[in-house]
Amino acid sequence: MVNREEDPGQVASRLTGRTATGTRPSSGSPAEVLLDDGTPVMVKRGDGPGAVRAEVAGLRWLGAAGAVRVPAVLGHDEHWMVTERVPTGSPGPGAALRFGQALAALHKAGAPHFGAAPPGGPEDARIGQAPMRNAPGTDWAPWYAEHRVLPYVRGAVDRGTLRPAEASVFERVCARLPEVAGPAEPPARLHGDLWNGNVLWGADGEVRLIDPAAHGGHRETDLAMLRLFGCPHLDRVLAGYQEAAPLADGWRDRVRVHQLFPLLVHAVLFGRGYAEQALTAAREILAR
Numbered sequence: 376m377v378n379r380e381e382d383p384g385q386v387a388s389r390l391t392g393r394t395a396t397g398t399r400p401s402s403g404s405p406a407e408v409l410l411d412d413g414t415p416v417m418v419k420r421g422d423g424p425g426a427v428r429a430e431v432a433g434l435r436w437l438g439a440a441g442a443v444r445v446p447a448v449l450g451h452d453e454h455w456m457v458t459e460r461v462p463t464g465s466p467g468p469g470a471a472l473r474f475g476q477a478l479a480a481l482h483k484a485g486a487p488h489f490g491a492a493p494p495g496g497p498e499d500a501r502i503g504q505a506p507m508r509n510a511p512g513t514d515w516a517p518w519y520a521e522h523r524v525l526p527y528v529r530g531a532v533d534r535g536t537l538r539p540a541e542a543s544v545f546e547r548v549c550a551r552l553p554e555v556a557g558p559a560e561p562p563a564r565l566h567g568d569l570w571n572g573n574v575l576w577g578a579d580g581e582v583r584l585i586d587p588a589a590h591g592g593h594r595e596t597d598l599a600m601l602r603l604f605g606c607p608h609l610d611r612v613l614a615g616y617q618e619a620a621p622l623a624d625g626w627r628d629r630v631r632v633h634q635l636f637p638l639l640v641h642a643v644l645f646g647r648g649y650a651e652q653a654l655t656a657a658r659e660i661l662a663r
Contacts (some may be wrong), residue, residue, distance in 0.1 A: 381455075383408050383418035390450030390457045391416065407460060415460040416449060422504050425497040427456050432496030433567075433589030434458075440564055442480035444583045446575075458585075464578035471608035474574070474582040475615025478597065482563035483620055486591025487511075489518040489562045493589050502568050502588035505530070505640050509590050516556045519593070519636070520549035527639035536642050536650045544657045548635070555632055555660060556593075558623045563594035570604035570637070595626055599633030628663070631656040 383406035384395035391410060399407040405419035421427035431451050438445045446458040492498055492509035500507050508526070512518025528545045531537035566573070567588035575583040598616065606612060616622070634656055641649035 386418050386455045387416055387450075387457050390452065390455065392450075408457075417446070417458050417460050419456050419458070421454055421456070422501060425499060426501050427451055427454060429493075429496045429500040430587065431456055432493040433587035434585075436493035436496070436564065436589055437481060437566060437584060437587055440481045440484035442484060443474070443477040443566075444577075444581055445587075446583055446585060461575045461583050461585075462578040463575055464580070466576040466607035467580065468608050468611045470576060470580050470582060471611035472615040473580075475612040475617075476619045477582070477615075478612070479594075479616045479619035482565070482594040482597070484564045486562040486564050488513060489515055489591050489593075490522055491562065491591035496589070500588065500590070502640055503644060505643050507567075507588055507590075507640075515560070515562075515593050516552035519556075520552055523592075523636040524549055524639060527636070527643050530643040531639060531650055531653075534643060536647055537654075541650075541654060544654060544661070545635070545639075548632075548657045548660050551661065552632070555629065555663065557595075557625055557629050560593060560623070562591035563597075565590055565592040565594070565597050567592065567597070568637075569597040569600045571601070571606045572604075574601075574606065576607070593633065594620075595622065595629055596633040596636060598622075598626075599630045600637050602630060603634045603637055631659050635660075 384398045387395045387408040393410040395408050396411050397409040405417040408416050408418050410416060431448050434445045434448055446461055448458050450457045489512040490510045498509045500509055508522055510522050524545060528542050532539055532542055566584050567590050568586060573584060573586045575585055577583055635653060638649055638653035638656060642653055
C-alpha cells in the first residue's frame with residue numbers, strides 16, 4: 376500500500392530503484408532529491424485524484440511530438456511522480472526564437488479532436504488546482520464555450536468571486552464566439568497551462584515545458600496565455616512561431632478571446648481581481 380506521507384527521498388528511492396542520498400529543504404512540492412549516482416531529480420505529489428496520471432500522460436504526449444522538450448518521467452504511481460531536474464539559466468533571444476519554432480511544431484503534431492486527453496490521461500483532469508474536463512468536440516467555438524469558459528464562470532459564481540448578474544457578460548461572449556473565433560483550424564496539441572512559470576529556460580540554451588494541462592485545443596490559446604502572464608523575449612518567441620507556422624490573419628484581435636479561459640480559471644482559484652480582469656476582457660470582445 377502506497378503511503379502518501381512518505382518523504383520525497385523515500386519516494387524517489389521507491390520509484391527509481393536508486394538510493395536517495397539527500398533532499399534539498401522545501402516548503403512544498405516539488406522537492407529536489409539527489410540519488411546515489413549523483414543524479415538530481417524532482418519529486419512531486421499530485422494535487423488530487425488522477426492528477427499524476429494526467430500530468431505524466433501530458434508530458435509524454437508533448438514529448439512524443441519531438442518538438443518542445445520536456446523533463447523525462449523517471450517513475451510515478453497514483454500519488455507521486457519523479458522527473459529529471461533541469462538545470463536552468465537565463466532567458467535569451469536565441470533560445471526564445473527556437474522555443475517559438477518548437478512550439479509551432481508541437482501544435483502541428485495535432486490532436487484527434489478538441490478536448491482530446493493525452494493517451495492514457497483521464498477525461499477529468501486538472502489545470503493547476505482547478506478541475507478541467509477533456510470532453511470531445513469537433514467545432515472549436517461551441518466546445519470552448521461549453522468546456523473552457525462557462526464551467527469556470529459557474530465556478531466563480533458559486534465561490535462568490537463573480538456576481539450572478541455578471542455571468543451574462545460571458546454568456547453573450549459565448550454566443551458571439553462563432554463570429555469572433557477566426558478561420559477554422561484543426562485541433563492542436565496544447566500544453567494547456569502555458570504561463571511563464573511552466574517554461575524552464577535551460578542552462579543549455581533550450582526550453583523545457585513542465586506542469587502541462589495538455590489537451591487538444593486551438594493553438595492561439597497557448598500563445599495568448601504566454602502573453603497574459605508575461606514571457607521573456609516574447610517578441611522572439613512569436614517571430615520563431617510565425618516563421619514555422621504563420622498564424623491566421625487577425626490573431627492579435629483574438630488574444631482576449633483565448634485569455635478568457637486562464638483568467639476565469641484564476642478567478643476560481645485566486646479571487647475577485649482575476650474575475651475583474653476576465654470581465655474587462657469579455658467586455659472588450661463584445662465591444663468589437
